[in-house]
Amino acid sequence: MxxxxxxxxxxxxxxxxxxxxxxxxxxxxxxxxxxxxxKQVPVQREQVQPAVQRKNFITIPSTPPRRRLTASPDDSDEPIVDFGKEIKRRREEMGLSQEELANKLQEKKNLIAKLEREEIKPDKQTARKIEKFMGIKILEKVQ
Ligand SMILES: [Zn+2]
Structure with missing residues (x-):
């Protein structure tokens, strides 16, 4: 130069x-x-920020509490197994004939017979009546 x-x-x-x-x-x-x-201008060192360390967040999956599969109480009553036997056993225990029991419950004898044979299931009202009168349990809450 x-x-x-x-x-x-x-x-x-x-x-x-x-x-x-x-x-x-x-x-x-x-x-x-x-x-x-x-002047030795100091090279401005770019302040290299260390990459922000990502915190390893432990993500706890928020699982909703398990819902109990419970139907509404009024609809969850189901006759227990062997409800017929239970009615028969209790009826005999009480010394009642099917007809007598039917009269007590203001039901037809035929109904009692069918219930004891478990040909039909008692509707809730009848079941409650039987339970109350006979002091047995034929309805069971479905778990
Ligand atoms: Zn010169």
Missing amino acids: NCELCGRVIDHYHEVIIDGVTMKVCSECAKYGTEVKR
């Missing part, structure tokens, strides 16, 4: 300020100006 002031070919230049102008000049011309102190 050349000295910007005298034009001499130079290998190394001096950066000087002459009349407020920064010039790259030879060592001779450098005397005319004020050498610019090379």
